[in-house]
Structures are given as C-alpha cells and as structure tokens.
Amino acid sequence: MGDFSAETISHIDRKYVQDLLAKGERVDGRAFDEYRDIEIQVDVVAAKSEGSAIARIGDTRVIAGVKVLVGEPYPDTPDEGVTMITAEMAPIASPLFEVGPPKEDxxxxxxxxxRGVRESESVDVKGLVIEPGKKVYMVFCDLYTLEYDGNLIDACSLAANAALLSTKFAEMKLEDDEVVPTGRELEIPIKNLAVECTVSKIGEHLVVDPVLKEEMVQDCRLTMAVDLNDHFTAMQKGGGTGPIALKQVEEAMDIALEKAQALREVIFEATGRRIG
Amino acid sequence: MSPEIKPDFLISPEGLRVDGRRPDELRPIELEVGVLKTADGSAMIKQGKTHIIAAVYGPRELHPRHLTLNDKAYLRCVYRMATFSVPDRKRPAPSRREREISMVITNALEPALFLEEFPRTVVDVFIQVIQADGGTRCAAINAASLALADAGIPMRSLVPAVAVGKADGVLIVDLGDAEDKYGEGDVPMAVLPSTGEITLLQQDGSFTKEELLEAIQMGLNACTYIHELQKDALKRAYLRKTPEKEDEDEYEDDLETDLGESELPEEADE
Structure with missing residues (x-):
C-alpha cells in the first residue's frame, strides 16, 4: 500500500510487469479491471470484541476488531458519539514492514x-448517545494487517465496514450518574456505506486492485470511496510521486463506480445486514 | 480560544460566500520570495488569513544516512502547524494529520524537481503554518515550490495548488476555514502547469462524478492563475537582486575577454 516504489525491485521484474501491461496482461493473469478473490469472515473475535471481521483480497489479509466503550462526548459535539478507525502495518504481515512507531504509510x-467511513456519514453518531453532554458510545475499529500482497487500503475498508456492520453491543443507561447495562443488545446505527476502490497507474495503464509487484512499479495510486448513492466521499492520490492526468482520473472514477457495487454486495452477504 | 460560530449560510441568497467572494473567486494571495536569510531558499504566502512560511535547505548531506538514495536526492518535506495557528491550542508534537500532509506535499512537489541531479543528498523543505484558516496544504505547496526555486533546485516548473469544494450545493474555489468545516466537501489539488497533470488529489465530503470533474476543472483554472502569481513573485524577488545595468555590462565584457585570451595560447601549444 505504501510507497514501495523506493523499495528494491529488479529491473527485470520492473520491465516484466510493464511489458505484460503493454500486451494487455497482468502478472497474475487478471483483467485490468478485475479484483482478486475476495472473502470476508465476520465474528472472528466473538468472545471479546463487539464486532470483528477478516477480509482477504488474494494474498492480502487484514483483521478488524471493534470495541464499543462508554465515554464522554467531545465538548463541541455533546450530542454525538465518537468513532475512530486506526490501522497498524504489523510486521507479521510482510518483511517490508518494520517494528516501531507507525510510519507515514x-x-x-x-x-x-x-475518511472513507467518516465522510460518508456511515455511522449515525447522533444515535450513539446515552445522555447528551454526559455519556456517549465510543466506537473504536482497529485494523491489523496479517498478510500483505498489495492493496491494503481496499482490504482494510472491507474489513472495517464488515466489522462495523456486524457489531453488537450492550445497551447502557445512566442511573444516578452510574452507567448500567439495560440488558438489551444494540447494533451500530448505520445509514450509509462507502467502500474504497484503489486503482493503480503504471505508465499509461490503469489497473484495479494492484498486487505488491504492481505497487512497486506504479507511478501512483488513486483510492476512491464510493457510497450507496454513487457519490464519491473520499479520495486519495498516493503510493508514489507520479502525476496523473485528468482523463485518467475520470477513467479511474468510472472503474470505482462500477466496482463499488460488487464490493458492497460482498460485505452485505458476509454480514447478513443490508443497508439502503 | 476564539469562539467559533457556524454561519447561517455558506452561500447567500445573492450567490455570494461568507466572506463576500463569488464561487470561483480566490482569496487575496500575497507571495514573497526570500523571506529568510539563513535558508538556501524561502518563501511566504498569505492566502486570506492563512499564513505560511516555507524554507528549503540543500542539497546537503542526508542524516540519517540509511535513507540515502543512490540515484537521486531525497526530498524531505515537513509540514508543521504552530500551536497558536488554530482556535484551540494545537498539541506541539507532530500529529498524524501533519505527517500525512507532509507526505502528500512531498508527492505533489517531487514530479516538478530534477532530483536525479543530486544523488545521495537531501533537499529539506520545512513548512511552518503560522496561522491556519483553511487550505493550508495547498498554500504550503504554493510557498514551498517558490522556496525550492529560490534555493536554485532545478525544476520543470513551479507547482500551483488550490482546494476546491462544495458549499450549500455550489462548487467553490479556494475554501476558507468555515467552508472547509461546514461545507459539503473539499478537494485539495496541485498541478504541473506544463503538462496539466495532477500531482496532489484528495477529497472528502460527498460529490457525484460530474460535480467532482467540474470541481477539478475549476481547480485547474485557478491553478493557472496562481501559477502566474508565483512566477510574478519570483521575478519580483530577483529583480531586486539583479545588479545595476552598467555593472552588469562591464562584468560580461571582462568575462568574454578573459575566456578569449586563455583559449588562444592553449590552441597554439597544441
């Protein structure tokens, strides 16, 4: 996912990837607009976390876990709960990942x-309030990479969305300033869903869902989050310093609009919960 | 902390924005090159109330050494906000946001530079946000590319940048703080004017495909204008540094004579 264009890749490999693309082929035989196999499993940490999922795209695999805690709202948004997504490029996933504090990538x-989840307003934060100004639910979704073979962003987006959709947590209420469970179980109020689709630019070619070898030779990548209304809710050009022409941005947007539908469907099927 | 009030509307019934601008109107931009004496290159930008200073050091020896690249210079951009630049006091330690922005700024600037001219060195670009009022990453790129030019780093072109967005359903250019916070979306972008290629592209909020493409086009137009301002600022800075007309002529004459004389005997020897 990160900028591994600086990582060592042999000229032979680099040329191999480029020559194949020129012939209309990819290193693993996929079409330019074809994802690898996608698989999502939910409730993989059923005993301790409120929601969880493992998402696999080819040989890239990440695990997401959701913890729902009770805390105080931010002073400027007293009637809103809190959501936060973090990700760790754990060294277990790749020899390229190092121990230590998180790097830029x-x-x-x-x-x-x-940003994909937040900007689409997927989680209805107003529905995460126990007592306005006093207690709200805080939803933490943490991602850990397990295996890395390119396109971590899309895998993380799938895992995070699946974990959030499948989360079930105990309802709380405030009694004499004490937070006590009511004994009922809640789902996270979700109104929208945005999945992220990453397109990699290698020379003049655009390929979706790049594998590691393609990421190493890419000029840059463009990640787009597409929501239920086919609106773009987040975008990020990264993964290298190469520029991209407006025409290619438009092409990438068309690819994302088309792919988002299938990605959403995988999430809905895996979680058994459908939005919209 | 100065109180923040959400405006009743971002686009007035007359079609104007909170600060009275038209949708496609930029804030007043003030650019100045060579504002810091100690730096190899520097530039300042004031874009509305946003105020940023950028300094360039290098090409120079790279520490830590393991980052050294054998085929080109390492471009290291550091974007930092002053604690007093925002309504609440910002924590002094570098935030995750600052680190991400540092990275996207590096990506935005690098395609414009001939870094392969300086292998095994570093070009440091330090960006200090003095006052933040929206659009800081784009303003930072505007200033940083001027500072790079001022430092004499060979460049294909300057890199203009601007944020476009949407407020009350209207596409707008160069978002102010209120429009960034309460608007419906933000698309910071940077452009290589020579080819029209995009070197920075991020987005949040909610846009249809058509809106997004139109917004990017508006951004490209605004960048063309900002590019002119940048070139102008650069020329202004070097106009001051150009020696007097008479001195210049004398100097050039001497140079030509010297060269001519030194070449002649050498040829005669052979």
Missing amino acids: AIELARVVD
Whole structure:
C-alpha cells in the first residue's frame, strides 16, 4: 500500500510487469479491471470484541476488531458519539514492514480508511448517545494487517465496514450518574456505506486492485470511496510521486463506480445486514 | 480560544460566500520570495488569513544516512502547524494529520524537481503554518515550490495548488476555514502547469462524478492563475537582486575577454 516504489525491485521484474501491461496482461493473469478473490469472515473475535471481521483480497489479509466503550462526548459535539478507525502495518504481515512507531504509510492507511467511513456519514453518531453532554458510545475499529500482497487500503475498508456492520453491543443507561447495562443488545446505527476502490497507474495503464509487484512499479495510486448513492466521499492520490492526468482520473472514477457495487454486495452477504 | 460560530449560510441568497467572494473567486494571495536569510531558499504566502512560511535547505548531506538514495536526492518535506495557528491550542508534537500532509506535499512537489541531479543528498523543505484558516496544504505547496526555486533546485516548473469544494450545493474555489468545516466537501489539488497533470488529489465530503470533474476543472483554472502569481513573485524577488545595468555590462565584457585570451595560447601549444 505504501510507497514501495523506493523499495528494491529488479529491473527485470520492473520491465516484466510493464511489458505484460503493454500486451494487455497482468502478472497474475487478471483483467485490468478485475479484483482478486475476495472473502470476508465476520465474528472472528466473538468472545471479546463487539464486532470483528477478516477480509482477504488474494494474498492480502487484514483483521478488524471493534470495541464499543462508554465515554464522554467531545465538548463541541455533546450530542454525538465518537468513532475512530486506526490501522497498524504489523510486521507479521510482510518483511517490508518494520517494528516501531507507525510510519507515514501506516498513518496514511488509517486516515484514508477512516475518511472513507467518516465522510460518508456511515455511522449515525447522533444515535450513539446515552445522555447528551454526559455519556456517549465510543466506537473504536482497529485494523491489523496479517498478510500483505498489495492493496491494503481496499482490504482494510472491507474489513472495517464488515466489522462495523456486524457489531453488537450492550445497551447502557445512566442511573444516578452510574452507567448500567439495560440488558438489551444494540447494533451500530448505520445509514450509509462507502467502500474504497484503489486503482493503480503504471505508465499509461490503469489497473484495479494492484498486487505488491504492481505497487512497486506504479507511478501512483488513486483510492476512491464510493457510497450507496454513487457519490464519491473520499479520495486519495498516493503510493508514489507520479502525476496523473485528468482523463485518467475520470477513467479511474468510472472503474470505482462500477466496482463499488460488487464490493458492497460482498460485505452485505458476509454480514447478513443490508443497508439502503 | 476564539469562539467559533457556524454561519447561517455558506452561500447567500445573492450567490455570494461568507466572506463576500463569488464561487470561483480566490482569496487575496500575497507571495514573497526570500523571506529568510539563513535558508538556501524561502518563501511566504498569505492566502486570506492563512499564513505560511516555507524554507528549503540543500542539497546537503542526508542524516540519517540509511535513507540515502543512490540515484537521486531525497526530498524531505515537513509540514508543521504552530500551536497558536488554530482556535484551540494545537498539541506541539507532530500529529498524524501533519505527517500525512507532509507526505502528500512531498508527492505533489517531487514530479516538478530534477532530483536525479543530486544523488545521495537531501533537499529539506520545512513548512511552518503560522496561522491556519483553511487550505493550508495547498498554500504550503504554493510557498514551498517558490522556496525550492529560490534555493536554485532545478525544476520543470513551479507547482500551483488550490482546494476546491462544495458549499450549500455550489462548487467553490479556494475554501476558507468555515467552508472547509461546514461545507459539503473539499478537494485539495496541485498541478504541473506544463503538462496539466495532477500531482496532489484528495477529497472528502460527498460529490457525484460530474460535480467532482467540474470541481477539478475549476481547480485547474485557478491553478493557472496562481501559477502566474508565483512566477510574478519570483521575478519580483530577483529583480531586486539583479545588479545595476552598467555593472552588469562591464562584468560580461571582462568575462568574454578573459575566456578569449586563455583559449588562444592553449590552441597554439597544441
């Protein structure tokens, strides 16, 4: 996902990827606009987390876990709950990932996935209030990479959305300033859903869902979050310093609009919860 | 902390914005090159109430050394906000937002630079936000590319940048703080004017495909204008540094004579 254009890749490999693209082929035989196999499993951390999911795109795999805590609202939004998405490029997933505090690429990953969910107003934060100004639910969705073979952003977006959709948590109420459970179970109020679709620019070619080898030779990538109304709710050009022409941005947008539908369907089927 | 009030509307019934601008109107932009003496290159931008200073050091030796690139200079941009630049006091430590923005600014500037001219070195670009009132990453790019030019780093062109967005359903150019916070979307972008290619593109909010393409087109137009302002600022700075007309002529004459004389005997020897 990150900018591995600086990572070492042999000239032979680089040329191999480029030559194939020129012939209309990709390293793993896919069409330019074809995703690898996608699989989502939910409730993989059923005992301890309120919601969880593992999303796999080809050999890229991430796990998402949701914790729902009770806390105080931010002073400027007393009648809104809190959502937060974080991501860790754990070294377990790739020899390219290092131990230590998160680097720029990990920060970008988390922020881009968070923006996709936040800007689409997927989670109805007004529905996460226990007592306005006093207590609200705080929804933390944390992502850990398990295996990395390119396109972490899309995998993280799938896992985060699936985990949020499948989350069930105990309803709380305020009694004499004490937070006590009511014994009922709630779902996170979700009004919208935006999935992220990443298109990689390699020379003049645009390919969807790049594998690691393609990421290493890409000029840049464009990630787009598309919601239920086919609106773009987030976009990020990253993964390299190459520029991109407006015409290619438009092409990438068409690809994202088309792919978003299928990605949404995978999430709905895996979670058994349908939005919109 | 100065109180923040949400405006009743972002686009008035007359079709004007909170600060009285038309939808496609930029804020007043003030650019100045060479504002810091110690830096190899520097520039200041005031775009509305946004105020940013950028400084360039290098090409110079890179520390830590393991980051060294053997085929080109390492471009290191650091975007930082002053604690007093925003309504609440910003925590002094670099935030995740600042680190992401540093990275996208690097991506936006690098395609314009001939970094391969300086292998195994670093070009440092330090960006300090003095006052933030929306559009800081774009203003930072505007200033940083001027600072790079001022430092004499070989460049294909300057890099103009602008944020376009949507408020009350109207597409607008160069978002102010209120429009950024309460508007319906924000698309910061940067352009290489020579090819029209996009080097920075981010988006939040909600746009249809058509809206987004129109917004990007508005941004491209605004960038063309900002590019003129940048070139103008650069020329202004170097107009001051140009020696007097007479001195210049004398200097050039001497140079030509010297060269001519030194070449002649050498040829004769061979």
